[in-house]
Amino acid sequence: RAAAKAAKPAAPRGTDVIVLGAGISGLNTAWLLEQQGLKVTVLEGRQRVGGRIMTLMDQPGYPEMGFNSMAEGYGRGIDAAARAGVTLEEVGARYRIGGAPGLYINGKLLSREEWAKHPGNPFPDAMKTFMPAELVNVLIAKNTRLKDWTQWADAANAPLDISLYEWLKAQGLSDQAIHLANDVSPYYGSNAYDVSALMLEYNDGFVKAQIAAGIKSLAVKGGNLNLPIAMAKMLKGDLLLGKEVVAIETTATNATVTCADGSVHVAGRVISSLPFSTLRHVHVMPGLSGVQARAVATMPYQPLSIAFLTATAPFWEEDKAAPGMWTDGVTGVVTPQRFGATPEEITGFTVQARGAMAHYWDGMGKEAAMATIIAGIEAIRPSTKGKLRGAAYFSWVGERFNQGDWAYFSPGQVAGVMTEIGKPAGRLHFCGEHTATGARGLEGALESSERVALEVLSA
Numbered sequence: 001r002a003a004a005k006a007a008k009p010a011a012p013r014g015t016d017v018i019v020l021g022a023g024i025s026g027l028n029t030a031w032l033l034e035q036q037g038l039k040v041t042v043l044e045g046r047q048r049v050g051g052r053i054m055t056l057m058d059q060p061g062y063p064e065m066g067f068n069s070m071a072e073g074y075g076r077g078i079d080a081a082a083r084a085g086v087t088l089e090e091v092g093a094r095y096r097i098g099g100a101p102g103l104y105i106n107g108k109l110l111s112r113e114e115w116a117k118h119p120g121n122p123f124p125d126a127m128k129t130f131m132p133a134e135l136v137n138v139l140i141a142k143n144t145r146l147k148d149w150t151q152w153a154d155a156a157n158a159p160l161d162i163s164l165y166e167w168l169k170a171q172g173l174s175d176q177a178i179h180l181a182n183d184v185s186p187y188y189g190s191n192a193y194d195v196s197a198l199m200l201e202y203n204d205g206f207v208k209a210q211i212a213a214g215i216k217s218l219a220v221k222g223g224n225l226n227l228p229i230a231m232a233k234m235l236k237g238d239l240l241l242g243k244e245v246v247a248i249e250t251t252a253t254n255a256t257v258t259c260a261d262g263s264v265h266v267a268g269r270v271i272s273s274l275p276f277s278t279l280r281h282v283h284v285m286p287g288l289s290g291v292q293a294r295a296v297a298t299m300p301y302q303p304l305s306i307a308f309l310t311a312t313a314p315f316w317e318e319d320k321a322a323p324g325m326w327t328d329g330v331t332g333v334v335t336p337q338r339f340g341a342t343p344e345e346i347t348g349f350t351v352q353a354r355g356a357m358a359h360y361w362d363g364m365g366k367e368a369a370m371a372t373i374i375a376g377i378e379a380i381r382p383s384t385k386g387k388l389r390g391a392a393y394f395s396w397v398g399e400r401f402n403q404g405d406w407a408y409f410s411p412g413q414v415a416g417v418m419t420e421i422g423k424p425a426g427r428l429h430f431c432g433e434h435t436a437t438g439a440r441g442l443e444g445a446l447e448s449s450e451r452v453a454l455e456v457l458s459a
């Protein structure tokens, strides 16, 4: 011990790796590399960690504007929570209790039976009993062309890499049916034209595998944002907030990152977890090439905006209708937030617009959008009159450091492309949910961090 004290301090060692972005993939990558003895610096543009994990800690029930829950089969997510020391709780009842949302077509509440016979139901006869929000998922689950969903991105699947529109047409849906079942509130894409059917088939395979692994839904006690906050605390190296990356330069020997504040950071390698929607605004030298360059420039990100409303009285008890609403109008999809001490308690409502409607809301601006949403709900559901308050508005397209929600793939962007986009370009490596090929969402983000950490360690 005395000898150690007397020894001359070693010269400070340079940073081995710079990780760009402190979302879950960047944080996990930094931790994995530190465990192997590497010196890591994380640069994050926002003044917070977590990226697309975003809890409103100042609102009742701590509503989630980003990541909601992990499935029981999320081995990596469950492991990350255990390492970080946060508690996961089973929240499946939040989604199950209180029944499906009411269907409001043209302002009128319709039961499933009424919808099946409704003159405005544009679905083929055999599909008329499906609610608009169900039909695409049901058809994909039943008629997926993928024999092995894990091979979705294989170049041999190029003939399957067609638009969802073309795929739904082949299922017998009219343009009007496609509009209602998909484009009013698309899970993926702005509309059925700009998303690959192959991507939805892959997603279907992943969902089925997750259901087979167990039906629990897990979320972090006290809000999901607690997970990245705890993961950030586990890091030994610098995690610098407010560092907007504007340039990345790699040479044969090192990597240099420049931030908007003029700071310059040098390391042996750099790992970008930035969504391609923001990486495309970063100057990369030498420039990327081939399908990777095209993907960075063009990969689309889901338009999604969320209003969080609170209710001053339980209007659903007054009109006896389901608290949730699926509407074909400006009021989007209204979902009760059962985030209180018991799932019976409704702590507020999220109202989501996806696709074109998200742009429409954003274009109005936050206050006008919330006023329009509330007026729209009051018009079709009189029991809500005077009882809804706009508490918060969150646009993923409007977020400078995301510019859209999850990545999705356009027709022709999957087969033979997905497997290329995450490959290293010299000393520049990539991770993030958009580079995952075996898992989706948070689990995909973590999968990508394992892949990139191994890549860097074996480089």
Ligand SMILES: Cc1cc2nc3c(=O)[nH]c(=O)nc-3n(C[C@H](O)[C@H](O)[C@H](O)COP(=O)(O)OP(=O)(O)OC[C@H]3O[C@@H](n4cnc5c(N)ncnc54)[C@H](O)[C@@H]3O)c2cc1C
Pocket (backbone or CB within 6 Å): 020, 021, 022, 023, 024, 025, 026, 043, 044, 045, 046, 049, 050, 051, 052, 053, 065, 066, 067, 068, 069, 070, 243, 244, 245, 246, 273, 274, 275, 278, 279, 282, 304, 396, 401, 402, 405, 406, 431, 432, 433, 434, 440, 441, 442, 443, 445
């Ligand atoms: C509304 C919503 C619901 C979701 N629900 C679920 C769910 O229920 N289950 C599930 O598994 N997944 C869900 N997800 C997806 C999941 O949240 C993401 O897949 C995951 O969090 C992505 O992590 P990431 O590290 O890849 O990206 P991000 O979290 O986006 O991290 C990237 C980081 O890079 C930073 N950054 C960007 N540009 C720059 C720049 N120029 N300079 C410096 N820093 C920059 C960002 O600020 C961010 O912190 C949901 C996402 C959303 C938005």
